[in-house]
Amino acid sequence: MNESPKMEKLVSFCKQRGFIFPSAEKYGGLQGFWDFGPLGVELKNNIKKAWWKRFVQERGDIVGLDSAIITNPTVWEKSGHVEGFSDKLVECKKCHHRFKADDLAKMEKCPDCEGELTNEKSFNTMFKTFVGPVEDSTSTAYLRPETAQNIFINFDNVRQAMRLKVPFGIAQIGKAFRNEITPGNFIFRSREFEQMELEYFINKKDDEKWFKKWVDDSFQWFIDLGIKKENLRLFKQPKTELAHYSKATTDIEYKFPFDKGFAELMGIANRTDFDLKSHGFEYRDEENKTVFVPYVIEPSAGVDRAALAFMLDAYDEVKGGRTTTTESNKEVEVVLRLHKDLAPYKVAILPLSKKEQLAKPAQDIYHDLQKHFMVAYDDVSSIGRRYRRQDEIGTPYCVTFDFDSLDDKKVTVRDRDTMKQDRVEIGDLKNYLEEKLD
Numbered sequence: 001m002n003e004s005p006k007m008e009k010l011v012s013f014c015k016q017r018g019f020i021f022p023s024a025e026k027y028g029g030l031q032g033f034w035d036f037g038p039l040g041v042e043l044k045n046n047i048k049k050a051w052w053k054r055f056v057q058e059r060g061d062i063v064g065l066d067s068a069i070i071t072n073p074t075v076w077e078k079s080g081h082v083e084g085f086s087d088k089l090v091e092c093k094k095c096h097h098r099f100k101a102d103d104l105a106k107m108e109k110c111p112d113c114e115g116e117l118t119n120e121k122s123f124n125t126m127f128k129t130f131v132g133p134v135e136d137s138t139s140t141a142y143l144r145p146e147t148a149q150n151i152f153i154n155f156d157n158v159r160q161a162m163r164l165k166v167p168f169g170i171a172q173i174g175k176a177f178r179n180e181i182t183p184g185n186f187i188f189r190s191r192e193f194e195q196m197e198l199e200y201f202i203n204k205k206d207d208e209k210w211f212k213k214w215v216d217d218s219f220q221w222f223i224d225l226g227i228k229k230e231n232l233r234l235f236k237q238p239k240t241e242l243a244h245y246s247k248a249t250t251d252i253e254y255k256f257p258f259d260k261g262f263a264e265l266m267g268i269a270n271r272t273d274f275d276l277k278s279h280g281f282e283y284r285d286e287e288n289k290t291v292f293v294p295y296v297i298e299p300s301a302g303v304d305r306a307a308l309a310f311m312l313d314a315y316d317e318v319k320g321g322r323t324t325t326t327e328s329n330k331e332v333e334v335v336l337r338l339h340k341d342l343a344p345y346k347v348a349i350l351p352l353s354k355k356e357q358l359a360k361p362a363q364d365i366y367h368d369l370q371k372h373f374m375v376a377y378d379d380v381s382s383i384g385r386r387y388r389r390q391d392e393i394g395t396p397y398c399v400t401f402d403f404d405s406l407d408d409k410k411v412t413v414r415d416r417d418t419m420k421q422d423r424v425e426i427g428d429l430k431n432y433l434e435e436k437l438d
Contacts, residue, residue: 004257004258006257006312006315007185007186007257007258009315010186010311010312010315011186013315013334013392014040014186014311017039017392017393018037018038018039018040018393019036019037019039019040019043019311020034020035020036020037020040020186020187021034021035021036021037022034022035023035031183031191032180032183032189032190032191032192033190033191033192034186034187034190034304038344039344039345039393040307042344042345042374043307043310043311043338043342043344044194044303044304044307046341046342046343046344047196047303047306047307047310047342048173048194048196048303049341050221050225050341050342051173051196051221051301052064052171052173052196054221055169055171055198055217055221055299056171056198059169061164061167061168061169062168062169062170062171062198062200063158063162063164063168063169063170063171064170064171064172065150065151065154065158065170065171065172066172066173066174067147067150067151067154067172067174068150069143069144069174069175069177070129070131070141070142070143070144071141071144071149071150071153072141073140073141073142075149075150075153075279076126076142076149078278078279079149079152079275079278079279080244080245080278081126081142081145081149082124082126082142084244085124085125085126085145087100087101087102087122087123087125087180087181088100088101088102088120088121088122088123089101089120089121089122089123089181090104090117090118090119090120090121091117091118092110092112092113092115092116092117092118093115093116093117093118094110094113094115094116095110095112095113095115097110097112097113098181098182099111099117099181099182100180100181100182101120103182104117123181124179125145125178125179125180125181126142126143126145126177126178126179127142127143127145127177127178127179127191128140128141128142129141129142129143143176143177144175144176144177145176145177145178146176146195146197146300147172147173147174147176147195147197148197148199148275148298148300149275150172151170151172151197151198151199152199152275152276152278152279152281152296153279154170155170155201155276155279155281156281158170159283165285165287166201166202166203166283166285166294167200167201167202167203167206167210168200168201169198169199169200169201170198170199170201171196171197171198172195172197172198173194173195173196173197173303174194174195175192175193175194175195176192176193176194176195177191177192177193178191178193179191185256185258186308187304187305187307187308188256188258188263188305188308190304193302193303193304193305194302194303194304195300195301195302195303196300196301196302196303196306197298197299197300197301198298198299198300199271199275199296199297199298200214200296200297200298200299201276201283201294201295201296202294202295202296202297203292203294203295204272204273204292204294204295207247207270207272207295207297210297211248211250211268211270211297214268214297214299215234215250215252215268217299218252218266218268218299218301219232219234219252222252222254222265222266222306222309225310225339225341225342226310226313226314226337226338226339226342227254227309227310227313228313230255231254231255231313232252232253232254232255232265233252233253233255233262234250234251234252234253235250235251235252235253235262235264236248236249236250237249237250237251243269244274245269245271245272245274245275246269246270246271246272247270247271247272248269248270249267249268249269249270250267250268251264251265251266251267251268252264252265252266252267252268253265254309254312254313256308256309256312257312264305265301265305265306265309266299266300266301266302266306267298267299267300267301268297268298268299268300269297269298269300270295270296270297270298271295271296271297271298272295272296273293273294273295273296275296276293276294276296277293281293310338310339310342311336311338314336314337314338314339314394315334315336316334316335316336316337317332317333317334317335318332318333318334318335319331319332320332333388333391333392334391334392335391335392335416335417336391336392336393336394337394337416337417338394340396340436340437342394343394343395343396344374344393344394344395345373345374345375345376345390345393345394345395346373346374346375346395346396346397346433346437347369347373347374347375347376347395347396347397347398347399347433348375348376348377348378348386348390348395348397348398348399349362349363349365349366349369349375349376349377349378349399349401350362350378350379350383350386350387350390350398350399350400350401351363351379351400351401352383352400352401352402352403353379354379357406358401358402358403358405358406359379361401361405361406362377362379362401363377365399365401365411365426365429368430369429369430369433372430372433372434373433373437376390376395378390383400386398387414390416391416394416395416396415396416396417396436396437397413397414397415397416397433397436397437398413398414398416399411399412399413399414399429400412400413400414405426408423409425409426409427410423410424410425410426411423411424411426411429412424413429413432413433
């Protein structure tokens with residue numbers, strides 16, 4: 001399916017600026033796999049840090065877990081993944097390209113060559129592997145297609161170790177793998193991706209209250225990190241589309257520049273007691289002398305898909321340029337207006353020139369601030385071009401050390417979005433930036 005002009009620009013931008021590269025590009029790449037470059041790593045880490053801070057650190061009822069990617073295959077048998085974790089596949093009889101049936105809607109011909117399509121058939125999307133030296137049925141294992149099941153099978157371990165009482169949650173951020181039939185739209189649908197997922201265990205009688213609260217809180221998290229509200233919406237999945245374990249699922253959708261427009265950014269599911277029952281767990285309420293199997297509310301978001309949404313929403317092209325330097329002959333300048341919490345670099349240190357009398361004190365400031373923030377240092381080309389480079393990668397503040405700084409011991413701090421410039425005492429710079437970035 002064709003990418004939109006904005007997606008084409010973003011894919012090119014991400015490669016040029018060190019956010020995302022095609023995996024193994026030297027050898028032709030591998031569809032559905034991507035490598036995150038120096039800036040992409042920082043963006044992803046900041047997204048995960050912001051999610052963890054909001055939903056684990058700032059709460060007293062949720063704890064963390066980091067579980068194995070490969071586990072006992074019985075886990076996936078009990079959860080229903082081995083039998084039912086599949087997509088409908090169709091294949092072109094002429095060019096033999098394969099497609100996810102849902103992506104072709106009611107098309108009767110191959111979108112690539114207009115050849116005849118086969119009937120739908122099920123395709124299990126779990127990656128199969130083997131554990132140990134012998135490849136046979138006794139050594140079969142799977143790369144996890146979700147992080148949730150590892151949380152469920154650690155339900156008693158975590159609860160007992162941390163002395164938790166319902167309601168409580170277990171959160172995990174980690175890799176998951178799905179052998180997608182048609183990965184595409186850049187990192188929107190990949191075969192290897194990272195999830196931010198938590199399972200919140202509750203009493204059955206409170207499920208609707210907690211479900212609504214998690215939908216509201218998750219939606220607000222994206223707003224608080226800068227996503228424009230008009231680009232988000234809630235979609236309540238019809239009963240006919242629900243997963244086998246779900247009583248209700250609401251998707252937070254973002255207005256991606258794809259053919260279909262709005263698409264899933266995050267899902268919040270009421271998984272009922274299906275998973276804990278499947279694995280044979282129950283909860284003993286000592287206070288009320290009752291035994292029951294908790295219901296589970298599951299907010300689940302992909303880090304990669306969130307990164308794509310944050311970048312798309314922040315990507316801005318300013319016509320006519322934003323600088324008055326004679327070197328600026330661009331008609332359009334890119335500004336990545338990422339939320340300050342997500343920006344890969346928080347501050348850039350820019351000496352006005354490479355002369356030693358300016359470079360040495362500027363480097364001293366750089367090394368001092370490195371202890372507190374992710375900081376960039378750039379002394380190549382004109383100051384206007386360096387400003388533009390930092391605007392393009394989303395750096396909120398640029399600090400310029402100029403000749404006046406030698407006398408007044410002040411630097412100029414420029415704001416990415418307002419372009420306002422403040423003259424700040426070097427001794428107060430760290431506190432000034434901390435206040436701005438808080």
